[in-house]
Amino acid sequence: MVSMDMITKTFPGVKALDEVKLDLYPGQVTALVGENGAGKSTTVKILTGIYQPNGGTIRIDDAPVSFASPNDAAKAGITAIHQETVLFDELSVAENIYIGHAPRTRFGLIDTAEMHRSAAKLLTDIGAPFSSHTQLRDLGIANKHLVAIARALSVDARVVIMDEPTAALSHKEIEELYELVETLKSQGKAILFISHKFDEIFRIADRYTVFRDGAFVGDGRINDISEGDLVTMMVGRSVDQIFPQSTHDVGDEVLKIVGYEHPTEFADINFTLKKGEILGFYGLVGAGRSEFMQALFGITKPSKGVCQVNGDIKVIRSPADAVSNGIVYVPEDRGKQGAIIGLPIFQNITLPSLGKTSRSGFLKLAEEFKLAREYSQRLDLRAASLDQDVGNLSGGNQQKVVIAKWLATQPQVIILDEPTKGIDIGSKAAVHEFMSELAAQGLSVIMVSSEIPEIIGMSDRVIVMRDGRIAAELTKDELSPETLVRHAAGITSDGAAA
């Protein structure tokens, strides 16, 4: 029904999709499978008209189409239900279903009565247990999904894209969703189902398509493949990245975490970190890695747990506490959480170390420049001048500014959250090189990463998290892409989903 062929999408420095193909069939569920960064979301955005591909063709019923805007895609009958539903809390269910295409009266006004009538019918069709007059705000996530599905039906969608629809649902709600998917199938809709969970894929999908690193790997009927083979297709790759050889020795214990727990995000986190060690944290999106790191850094508070630095119990209530105990955090979203755009490079670097560069309460600019220069040279930061606005630097260099900022505080533990996300291959290699240098100098590194080659190439030890808990702790010898994915996705060794 819909086919994407040779679709390519590039962003500056990144090739997100490289000549991929994807076919959807009426009355069938196609699962799109791949690791984080495989290009699944980009594909969804192209299909829904949010992005325009750089090359390739999309065909609907064999006729080539191009979507200049989300509106075009909607007119062609493609609709998406996102992980977090894109709906309006302050409007009623009926208004949400019909926003943008509400029935009109003769005078061009919205025909409220008709809108509620048809909304009620749609809701009955999908078995929704609430009225069209309900405020969306009063519904739970599962019911909001139903509204999104009703909306999809109201535009007479032929293709329904479900992007991790079960991520926030309970077991019972998931069952209801499956039934609904069956209903949609029986109505002849083509469904694209994106999920990380293998049990789901094998339960409801008819077909699969696997992407890896933005490239098409294979597709076929779900009955013709085993879970193990699917994992291999997802992760099996030629080793195309070279990682620095780790030559450093691991020393004494620096950090010990006992029983960290958060009411909703994670529980029962225990591990130790040694001097000069690179500890990798792997997991799927939503496994609670970043949430735990934020608690460790004092941004959110764990409800329980003890943090020991060099054997002494430390209470970390705020980032300032963490920094003064030698723990620093380089966040994932540098644009939002890292560099302060508008401040020049040197001021970004010295921001957490201002105590060191001031005398009797006044900042010494000369000392600030000296400190900034020292660390920017160590990181080989390329900038015309340290007085330049950080906003004008490339992604890789901004990353260096954020890392320089933290190194200037002379920490003992540095947490790097997705340190190479969104930067080009060259800068990635530089960051990797630098990371192992830091470890060699005795700094302990916690690296949160969703990139399997990076995890395997860089870590001395890896903790895999799943659903807010530690699923496995693996030594360097035990690491393989398959084991990582199995633990992260919760597949036990005999191949069945846990």
Add this chain to the structure above:
Amino acid sequence: MTRFIPARETILGGAILVLLLLISSRFAGFVAPSNLANVFNDTAPLIILALGQMVVILTRCIDLSVAANLALTGMAVAMINVAMPGLPIPVIIAIAVLLGAVMGAINGVLVWKLAIPPIVVTLGTMTIFRGIIFLISDGKWVNSHEMSPAFTDFPRIVLLGLPVLSWAAIITIILFGIMMARTQFGRSIFAVGGNPHAAVYTGIDVGKTQFWAFVVSGALAGLTGYLWVSRFAVAYVDIAGGFELEVVAACVIGGISIAGGIGSVGGAVLGAIFLGVVKNALPVVNISPFWQLAISGSAILIAVAFNARAGRNKGRIILKEAEATQ
């Protein structure tokens, strides 16, 4: 000191010069040094308040209560003066600054601890402060003959050719120049406004920084409260009514980004001076004072449009693309 007078401020300074030239072509006496000194003296309260407001706006807040704070401290010190005419002026000033700072701290606590939007907090306290003036004064005026001569004369004392009022503004400008460029607090203010998320990750307490910004703004409003009441030798409920908007306007014209994080001491001062020149020049060149409102308004729009263009390339979010690869 790159932050003190960057390019944006040079342009605003140029605009003020052009304005002065135009006025002098109609009335040469306006640009005589003595008259310019008068204009500066007249603008001094606006400059002081604009600097306090600048700090607040830089942290992504706004303080609408400055004029009410000024009026309340003004009334309070006037009544203290009436009750205790012998109290020395430095004590009066200390009381004014302290009282203003306390009112600023009330705003700050509400923003910091209760996380109420600053515009709502200060709109509320603005009304409350005005109400308190009415309560403590019974709606009566404190007139010049009730105040002690020392009280009313102080801002007029001439030192090195300029009245104390002008010196108060000049000293505030210098202190702020140092504070913004050379102290951790100044740097934190830019960091909090420029990127609150990143500031948190850097170990800066965003709410606390905003709290102190309100305290600074309040203290300056308190100081101005005394200067205002003693200069005009009268205190009543409605003094400086609506002045808070002029203060915000001075900041906006001076290139302080209402979205926070961008601005300079030089900008705030020049913004205030621009408004001061317009206000003082129009009557001399026989333009109705009502035009003043239109001119101030246009200046605000032009300044904002100009700054929006200049700031468009800032804040480029490099991860937009990266997110897409997920």
